[in-house]
Amino acid sequence: MATMATNSDLAHLFEEFTAILEILGANKFKVLAFQKVARTLDSLADDAAELARTPGALEAIDGIGASSAAKIREFVERGNIAELDELRAKVPPGLLGLLGISGLGPKTIKLFWEQGGVTDKASLKTKLATGELLQLAGMGEKKLKGIEESIALSEQSAGRIRLGAALPLAERVVAMMLAVKGVRRVAYAGSLRRGKETIGDVDILCASDDPAAAHAAFRDQPGVAKVLVSGDTKTSIVTNDGVQIDLRTLPDASFGAALMYFTGSKEHNVKLRERAIAQGYRLNEYGLFPDDGDAAPQHRGVQPIVAGTEEDVFAKLGLAWVPPELREDRGEILVAEKKAIPTLIELSDLKAELHAHTRASDGSMTIEGLVDAAKGKGFHTIAVTDHSKSSVQANGLSPERLRAHVGAIHAIAAKRSDIIVLAGSEVDILADGRLDYDDELLALLDLVVASPHNSLKQEGDVATKRLIKAIEHPAVRILGHPTGRIINGRTGLEPDLRRVFAAAKANNVALELNANPLRLDLRDTHIKAALDAGCLISINCDTHERSNLDLARYGILTARRGWLTAEQCINCWDAKRLLAWLKRK
């Protein structure tokens, strides 16, 4: 059998397909189709290599047709894809990376390659410096200068930044813009409003009586490294930290349509606009218009049918309002058509933190400090879950220290009538699936959160068995950050989650959604798959210091992207129900 192909391996192959096809100038819809296959594979909770064994299973996935399914099977069985190998031979590999340079697209790359002799970034830089590319059709001083600057910028770009960095940044910009003269409304949109775990650039919408002043204030704000473009309705800047922020100004009357348009996702928008066309409308960022066959109705004095609020536009299209976190073209439009969008979990639904650390291991708070912090959030329950002995780097507790710690926690619990304090532990799941404490010790605890912390590069099937063994242990109630991934850091475990979820369901173990923006583990699509498998979710901040309890917002955004309701999250249950559940397995 060939090497194990993970979903991300397969996704990368299809990304490579699209890059080569773009540069070769292939049919753009074919490129789009491959891009969708790559995206679909990347967010698939099932193991694609596993599905490849069942006839028709891959083809049943939306966006994957017979051709792509055959390519996946070919790779799983033989370790290569003949068509991709042929394509690779046609294009210098160094060209593919050039697609990441902003302002440089496939047409220009092809021109540089075929007529300018460019084969990679190094040769591009050289030829830009000598000025020889100026001879090529359509190339002027400004354009080449812009490409040179983009290369420099790309080398210091932050790339996709984490939600935990992007959201506070956007909130600062929104507050700044609200203070500008003439500004009526400001909101962040884009993937940030959808709550994605990483953000490519920050989109800010602004309704203003004086758009020019808004753009000027935006360009002149502190921390701007470069103004990329600036027109009547759009300005793009790059911050000193390498983050791109776009400002769009628009009429106040079309704020709702613009918010929808710039919130995306692109795929969701395409579906909505196709729906609009089918109903005799035309949808753009200025509103929903009657379709009179001509483009840009807003410039011809045509009045939109609806434009002011998102709710109005969705309603006119026969749809329930779709929460931004669901706008990913993952079936939400069909559900909105049936008016069956679930009431998603909200921050105010959280009533307990079940994964928290104190000074006993690697936290910064005392037990009392942690309990007070949880009480301050209005919680009815806080679980103290310090690290177990194998987490030496986190000052994990020896059996002796754990016994003493449990005693100290119970003593404090006995004194508090305002909040329930549980003595628990975040117990390491060792590489082979055994737990880090013996059963006698585990029996002393009110709650066991079992988490993987090391051997995070082990093979997928080994990881699957490891996690399932932990889930089947009678003491375990929550599986903590199940994959151990760090966003923009490490991949973590890649188990067969379908089997892990089935085991969690069978053993009545809740799966954690770790709200720390470095983790967000399980991720959005995994939450959805876990819910489809009938599992319960536990959202926790993995609290190490007081301010960590504020990280819950990121967990909530991710949970909503996974279609989670409060009913399916044990942290939202009342104390009686939660305690009864913790005791029963």
Next chain:
DNA sequence: GCCGTTTTCGGCCCGACTGTTTTCAGTCG
């Protein structure tokens, strides 16, 4: 390449900005 409550063939969203164009192509989101 993918897909189907008009379709298994023929479509596949829409507009802004820039630079090079004498009316538009390329890129981006």
